[in-house]
Amino acid sequence: MTHVADRYDELLSLIHALASGDLAFRLRVPKAGEPGVHDDLEAVFLGLNMLAEELEATTVRRDAYQTALDELQRTQAQLVQSAKLAALGELAAGVGHEMNQPLQVICNHIEELPHLVEERDHEEILRSADEMQDAVGRASEVIRQLRTFARDAVRSEREHIDVGAMVHDSLVLFREDLRVRGIEVILDLADDLPPIHGNPIEVQQVITNLVLNARDAVTGRENATITLRTSVEPGAVLIDIQDTGPGVLPELRKQIFNPFFTSKSEENGTGLGLTISEQIMRRHGGTLTLRNNEPPGAHFTLRFPAEAP
Ligand SMILES: Nc1ncnc2c1ncn2[C@@H]1O[C@H](COP(=O)(O)OP(=O)(O)OP(=O)(O)O)[C@@H](O)[C@H]1O
Ligand SMILES: [Mg+2]
Structure with a gap:
């Protein structure tokens, strides 16, 4: 009859193998009744081999998860990009809306202008010019804002x-x-x-x-x-x-x-x-x-x- 300690070297090889990533390493399982083998040894070695097997299977699963995760992250990056493009579409629509309103105001005043000149309504002409100037101010604020947006998009610092x-x-x-x-x-x-x-x-x-x-x-x-x-x-x-x-x-x-x-x-x-x-x-x-x-x-x-x- 021997003790587990007698198979110490073999156990150590298993631990080294697992630690260095060789998860396929298995212990030779001694048969109960083999000369010089303790009765419990077979169960202990079988248990350790099962543990190594489970570890190997877990690693395979982990690698599969990692591949799936990498794929998911790539897809997510693509989606974020398409969401950014969608935001750009919103932005373009916003600019359209915003520019349209002051341009409409200016258009209306210009249409009125010949009539006011004919009437020599100086007061109304001046008021009209003021309102056009306001409209130009609003339009340039939109453009200024868009410039900031574009500049920041490039720098992104x-x-x-x-x-x-x-x-x-x-x-x-x-x-x-x-x-x-x-x-x-x-x-x-x-x-x-x-x-x-x-x-x-x-x-x-x-x-x-x-x-x-x-x-x-x-x-x-x-x-x-x-x-x-x-x-x-x-x-x-x-x-x-x-x-x-x-x-x-x-x-x-x-x-x-x-x-x-x-x-x-x-x-x-x-x-x-x-x-x-x-x-x-x-x-x-x-x-x-x-x-x-x-x-x-x-x-x-x-x-x-x-x-x-
Ligand atoms: N202020 C809010 N009031 C009520 N529900 C909201 C509000 N904000 C968000 N939600 C809910 O949360 C959901 C998700 O919002 P989220 O901004 O993530 O996407 P979305 O607006 O549907 O699409 P997009 O990607 O174009 O923003 C919305 O569809 C809506 O149901
Ligand atoms: Mg939203």
């Missing part, structure tokens, strides 16, 4: 961001769209907010996503209102976006952040807006949360770490 200005600028491209839909926008921007540090194009993308969701939620409803509020808390800058839409059902509160969860038609939503926004906030060391239902409507909060003064 982190910089100090004035949150109030960013909220204001993000709305410029949707002002006309919101007005046509009869949506009132309330801006409640705090003075003296500390700056945040981030990628302006990404932060703007988050605000835009939330404003567009709020727009979709309130369109066609009575007292359609979107409120954007900025505030400061110790170490954090907050942007609240609240609407008077139907809100989010309690059972859907988690799901709305899942990729592809959408209640909109195919052409109106990919279901990626909140997923991407949440990712962007995480990259900025911040959070995106849906507040507990405080009727009416939905209330989202963006929380950014404030820059140290």
Whole structure:
């Protein structure tokens, strides 16, 4: 009769083999009754071989998971790209809307002009010129905003961001769209907010996503209102976006952040807006949360770490 310790070298080979990644290594199982073999040894060695087998199978499964995960990440990257293109489409539509309105105003005044000149109505001509100048001002603000957007898209670097200005600028491209839909926008921007540090194009993308969701939620409803509020808390800058839409059902509160969860038609939503926004906030060391239902409507909060003064 021998003891397990007598097969010590063999056990050690198994441990070395497993540790160095040779998961196919198996112990020679001694037969019960073999000369010099302890009766229990067969069971112990069989058990160790089973363990090695399980380890090998687990590794094969892990490799399969890894391949699937890599594939999933590639697909996700492609989807994010297509969502960005969709956002670009929205942007182009926004610019169209925004430019159309001041151009229409200028057009109307120009049509009126010969008549006013004929009448020698100097007062009216001057008023007309003033209104045209305002319209040109609005159009150039849209272009300025678009330039910032394009510049930031190319640079995509982190910089100090004035949150109030960013909220204001993000709305410029949707002002006309919101007005046509009869949506009132309330801006409640705090003075003296500390700056945040981030990628302006990404932060703007988050605000835009939330404003567009709020727009979709309130369109066609009575007292359609979107409120954007900025505030400061110790170490954090907050942007609240609240609407008077139907809100989010309690059972859907988690799901709305899942990729592809959408209640909109195919052409109106990919279901990626909140997923991407949440990712962007995480990259900025911040959070995106849906507040507990405080009727009416939905209330989202963006929380950014404030820059140290
Ligand atoms: N303000 C809101 N009020 C009510 N429901 C909302 C609001 N914001 C988001 N949701 C719900 O969450 C879902 C997911 O929003 P998300 O922004 O991720 O995708 P989407 O708006 O459907 O599509 P897109 O990819 O174009 O943004 C929406 O379809 C809607 O059902
Ligand atoms: Mg959306």
